Amino acid sequence: MSNQPTRLFSRLTPSTERTLADVLRTERAGGILLLIGTVAALIWANSAWSDSYEAMKSFTIGPEALHLDLDLAHWAKDGLLAIFFFVVGLELKREIVVGELRKPSTAIVPIVAAVGGMAMPAILYTLVNLQDGGSTAGWAIPTATDIAFAVAVLSVVGKWLPNALRAFLLTLAVVDDLLAIIIIAVFFTDDINFVMLAASVACILVFGFLASKRITYWWLLFPIAFASWAFMHASGVHATIAGVALGLMVPAIKAKGEKHALAEHWEHKWRPISAGFAVPVFALFAAGVTISSEAVSAAIADPVAQGVVVGLVIGKPLGIVLATWLVATFTKAQLDRGISWPDVLGMAFLAGIGFTVSLLIGDLAFNGERVEEVKMSVLAASLLAAFIGALMLFWRDRSYRKMYESRSIPVVGHDRMGDAHALAREIGGEAAPAPEDSERESH
Structure with missing residues (x-):
């Protein structure tokens, strides 16, 4: 039996490596579009055409007979975010079956870190809101992580960081999303229509059966998926839960003759729609808040806004780092070579970018009240984090770049690439090849 200590954030599974590259590529563009949608909403809501912004949000469309005559803001929140959560469900299924969450040894760190990164913000928020004028109803607002924004920031400033650290952020965000889904389902569901819920579950099971048999005609699966969403919406449970459940029903193991498992294939297909359309459009409807000196003063004095900022900016990184340190201490695990605790802390601060799910939970928690304060605090906290x-x-x-440049051996051809990758493995990352090497590989 090996006496070597367990390494935190060590080698990735092939499935996780493929997903890491896919997510970094797609979410980077999605983060930019999300930022554009957010800025557009803020400019529009604070312009001379702010009335048209509110009119657009309140425009109602949909069949009244099916109780789906919703305004566009609700279609974005309940409908488009169901696509986002469908991709989350696919991620969860793949991670649990073939990814980083399939083994306790690799799953324990992101799971414990995600729990710590949700518990600490909730605790700090609650403590802040024990004062006069506070409200503990929003305790779940600062518990979320917006992976699109976090990856967009990471892609700009972290080109030489170890891939294992990047994967840790992504896996932590997946677990974070799962916990957020549980919070939404358990704490923000009031009256349940069990008949409608049973109808939704039946549609989800049919969808899963067809997917398991690889019967994937869009004209068959899409109506069943939409029906499951509509029944879930009518049941009183938040409609996005249907998206997660549908994703979890998709097979994550390759069938005979398949190049990729169906969950991985659909995740690749639907992620650009989620990151490039669904989430940015949701941001366009959700992020518009009127900013004035009075509104800012009111938000600064509001315990709810204070709790959200403290929770995201202080609670998130503190909870993640403390939980990771506890795992390292009590399991005698060590950080992988080349990864240091400042790396973990920096990544934990990125996890404090709440935004998408934080705005959703804020809307559910206060049901139209304190909207301005919640939006401004989520935006301010996410920007600061x-x-x-x-x-x-x-x-x-x-530091990683200097380490690579100081230890690289200036040889030519294949040996140079070998040296780069050997050093990358030694410091725990995947160093970028030199420009001429990339050009050679492209030929």
């Missing part, structure tokens, strides 16, 4: 995390990871990124 992004700024601190970006500074820390930019500093660490420079």
